[in-house]
Amino acid sequence: MGNDSSIVVIGGGPAGLAAAARLCELGKPSTVVEASGRVGGMAGSISLWGHTVDLGPHRFFSADPVVVNFWHRYVASNYVMVSRQTRIFYKGKFFDYPLKAGNALRNLGVGQALLSVGSYVKSRVAPMPDDESLESWISNRFGRVLFRTFFKTYTEKLWGISCKELDADWAAQRIQGLTLWGAIKSAIIGNRGNKHKTLVDEFAYPKSGNQFFYDQMRLAIENFPGSSVELDSRVTKINVDDGRVSGIELSTGKTIVAEWVVSSMPLTLLVRGLPNVPEDVLEASSKLRFRNTILIYLLVDSQDLFPDQWLYIHDSNVLHGRITNFRNWSPDIIGSDGRTVLCIEFWCFDGDPMWQDSEVNLVQKAIQEVAAVGLVSEDLVVEGRMIRIPKCYPVYERGYQQPLKLVTDYLDTISGLILIGRYGSFKYNNQDHSILMGILAAEAVADNRKPDLWGVNTESVYQEQGASRTLTGQME
Numbered sequence: 001m002g003n004d005s006s007i008v009v010i011g012g013g014p015a016g017l018a019a020a021a022r023l024c025e026l027g028k029p030s031t032v033v034e035a036s037g038r039v040g041g042m043a044g045s046i047s048l049w050g051h052t053v054d055l056g057p058h059r060f061f062s063a064d065p066v067v068v069n070f071w072h073r074y075v076a077s078n079y080v081m082v083s084r085q086t087r088i089f090y091k092g093k094f095f096d097y098p099l100k101a102g103n104a105l106r107n108l109g110v111g112q113a114l115l116s117v118g119s120y121v122k123s124r125v126a127p128m129p130d131d132e133s134l135e136s137w138i139s140n141r142f143g144r145v146l147f148r149t150f151f152k153t154y155t156e157k158l159w160g161i162s163c164k165e166l167d168a169d170w171a172a173q174r175i176q177g178l179t180l181w182g183a184i185k186s187a188i189i190g191n192r193g194n195k196h197k198t199l200v201d202e203f204a205y206p207k208s209g210n211q212f213f214y215d216q217m218r219l220a221i222e223n224f225p226g227s228s229v230e231l232d233s234r235v236t237k238i239n240v241d242d243g244r245v246s247g248i249e250l251s252t253g254k255t256i257v258a259e260w261v262v263s264s265m266p267l268t269l270l271v272r273g274l275p276n277v278p279e280d281v282l283e284a285s286s287k288l289r290f291r292n293t294i295l296i297y298l299l300v301d302s303q304d305l306f307p308d309q310w311l312y313i314h315d316s317n318v319l320h321g322r323i324t325n326f327r328n329w330s331p332d333i334i335g336s337d338g339r340t341v342l343c344i345e346f347w348c349f350d351g352d353p354m355w356q357d358s359e360v361n362l363v364q365k366a367i368q369e370v371a372a373v374g375l376v377s378e379d380l381v382v383e384g385r386m387i388r389i390p391k392c393y394p395v396y397e398r399g400y401q402q403p404l405k406l407v408t409d410y411l412d413t414i415s416g417l418i419l420i421g422r423y424g425s426f427k428y429n430n431q432d433h434s435i436l437m438g439i440l441a442a443e444a445v446a447d448n449r450k451p452d453l454w455g456v457n458t459e460s461v462y463q464e465q466g467a468s469r470t471l472t473g474q475m476e
Contacts, residue, residue, distance in 0.1 A: 006028075006029075006258060006260065007029070007030035007031070007259070007260045007262065008030065008032075008033065008248055008256055008258040008260070008261050008262070009023075009030050009032045009264075010235050010248070010263040010264060010265045010424075011033075011034060011035075011264030011265050011421065011423070011424070012034030012039035012040070012041065013040065013041025013042065013044075013214075013264055013421060013434070014040075014041060014043050014421065014431050014435050014438070015420040015422070015424065015438040015441075016032060016034070016041075016262070016264040017032065017039055017040075017214055017218065018070065018217070018436075018437075018438030018439055018442075019262050019264075019437075019438035019439070019441045019442045021074070021220050021221055022438060022439045022443065023227075023442040023445065024220055024221055024224040024227055025442075026443070027446075028442070028446050029224060029225065029226030030227055030262075031227070031256060031258075032228070032229040032230065033230050033235060033250065033256070034229065034230065034233060035235070035265075037232050039214045039215065039217070039229065039231075040211050040214035040215075042055050042056070042058075042392060043055070043058045043210055043214070044210060044211045045211030045333075046211075048299070048341060049337070049339070049383065050335035050336065050337060051333060051334060051335040051339075052208060052209040052332075052333035053297060053343060054326070054343075055295060055387065055389065056293070056295060056322070056324060056345060057310040057322070057324045057343075058210050059082070059084070059204075059205060059309075060203060060204045060205065060210075060213075060431060061204070061432065062435075062436075064432065064436060066436065067432045067435050067436050070435060070439060071204070071213065074216040074217050074220065075204075075213050075216065078206055078207050078208070078212060079204050079206050080204075080330050081202055081204060081205075082205050082309065082328075082330070083201065083202055084202055084309060085328070086308050086309060086310055086312070087308050087311055087312070088150065088154075088312045088314055089311055089312065089314060090107075090314040090315065092374075094107075094311075095107055108149075116145045116146050118145075119144050119145035120142060120146065122143065122144075123140050123141070123142070123143045127139075127140040128140060128144075131164075131398075132168050132398060133166060133167070134155065134164075134166035134167065134168055134170055134396075135147065135152075135162075135164050135166075136168070137168035137171045138151050138163075147163075149314075150314070151163070153314045153315070154312055154321055157313075157319070157320075158347050158393070160291060160348065160349055160352075160395075161395070161397065166396055166397065167397060167398045167399070167400055169396050169400075170396045170428065206330070207330050207332045207333075208330070208333060209330070209333050233252070233254075235265060236249050236250065236251050236273060237274075238261060238270065238275075238417070239255075239275070240274060240275055240276075240414055243413065244414065244415035244416045245259070245261045245414060245415070245416040246258070246259075247261075260416045260445050261416060261417050261418070262418045262438075262441050262442075262445065263417065263418065264419075264420050264434075265424060266290060266391045266424070267285070267288065267394075267419065267423065267425070267426045268285050268286075268288055268290070270411075270419070271285040271407060274414075277410070280406065281406060283403075284402075284403035284404075284406040284407050285407050287400070287403040288394070288395075288400065288426060289349065289394075289397070290391035290392065290393060290394055290395065291347050291349065291392060291393040291394075292347065292350065292355055292390050292391065293347055293392040293393075294345070294347070294348065294362060294386065294387075294389075295343055295386065295387045295388075296320075296344040296345075296365075296366035296384060296386055297341055297342070297344075297384065297385045297386075297387070298341070298366060298367065298370070298376070298384050299339055299340075299382045299384070300339060300341070300342060300376055300380050300381055300382065302339070302340055303327065305325060305340055305376060306375060308325060308328060309324065309325065309328050309329060310322055310324040310325065311325075311375075317372065318372055319346055319365070319369065320366065320369050321345055321347060322345040323342055323343065324343040324345075325340065326340070326342075326343070342370065342376070344369070344370060346362070346365075346366075350390070359385070363384030363386060364384075366384065367381050367384065391423060393422075394422065394427065396428070404426055408454070415450065416450070418444070418450060420441050420453060421434045421437060421438070422434055425437065425454070427456075437453050437456050440456070441453065
């Protein structure tokens with residue numbers, strides 16, 4: 001038998017740490033168990049070649065004052081405001097994103113621009129049949145030409161399946177508030193006053209890297225009497241007695257007794273760790289898939305590669321989908337060697353050959369591909385490193401709602417179990433969505449009640465009304 005704690009938080013990423021930190025603020029100790037050797041999850045940072053780099057690009061932006069105030073409590077003044085520059089690479093040209101009228105017109109050409117407008121008009125007059133796919137949702141909202149130009153290739157790289165097989169829920173969460181005319185307006189007059197997430201021109205970033213925020217939360221948790229953060233602690237089982245959680249078991253054999261378990265571990269793994277799960281729930285869980293990420297970091301012997309924080313690569317001739325340039329975030333994370341660290345992202349499933357490929361092969365692949373799109377000459381690359389991150393993105397395959405509902409309905413019957421975060425709720429959250437879930441979960445536990453968090457990251461509610469009002473009835 002190990003330590004006893006009334007509250008256990010599984011996972012030391014954005015959602016889990018936010019839950020534990022908020023519990024401390026409310027006077028409630030908890031035990032955080034994290035499978036890896038550090039906190040921050042996919043939103044954390046590491047040191048490479050004397051530089052600090054994140055695990056992909058992770059900016060902070062939120063329209064919710066509860067989330068913003070929470071972030072500032074831990075980051076304090078240790079952040080910079082970054083003027084966002086991101087572009088789309090498509091057919092050998094760079095499109096400003098958010099769109100700028102002159103740049104878009106030059107790159108598309110007058111003929112293609114007119115085709116795009118004509119396609120949009122056609123989609124309004126004679127929309128394609130709505131089969132609840134991502135393809136029909138975007139095509140009917142923006143037109144087929146713009147769908148093929150700015151959505152199809154990148155989206156299919158990320159998810160690994162056709163846009164016809166992706167559910168429209170992804171678009172409803174990510175770009176519901178964005179319209180063609182809104183994008184055109186922003187392209188002409190800029191984004192002054194525009195609060196839609198995909199169009200913000202500036203974002204906050206901790207001076208020393210995103211890890212700072214998570215390390216500060218960890219310190220606050222560990223300094224609170226009765227609370228702890230246990231690293232390298234993989235959960236293998238969630239104990240349930242008479243319909244209520246009673247604790248967890250770790251791969252080390254240690255048991256922690258608890259009345260509340262707040263879990264951000266992947267939903268599918270959680271289900272497999274529960275006792276006596278009905279066969280139909282197990283079968284439904286097996287239909288839910290996550291997409292993996294392979295990060296290739298390249299040390300490049302140059303200080304002046306491109307001005308963007310990250311680039312979206314829509315070129316169908318290469319496999320990578322996004323490139324991050326860490327020289328363009330905060331001066332404090334840049335090494336003193338006059339070099340630049342790039343992060344090249346590939347996405348794959350567990351069974352794909354790429355997931356099993358060697359570091360040597362994948363680093364070489366990344367070098368060849370960034371050279372192929374004209375960003376970096378191969379002879380400038382000094383060194384490369386690979387990091388594999390499993391189960392990063394919940395895949396919204398068409399019809400996924402039915403098995404997901406079967407699973408979540410069952411899990412909702414277990415008292416004391418709360419699911420949060422991108423992995424735990426099987427929802428494509430940003431940092432701010434997951435932080436909000438953690439905060440709301442903590443407030444519910446402090447009130448000895450089980451919250452309904454499934455509405456977090458319903459974009460129209462979250463951004464325009466404020467999920468804290470909708471879900472907790474209070475503001476801080």
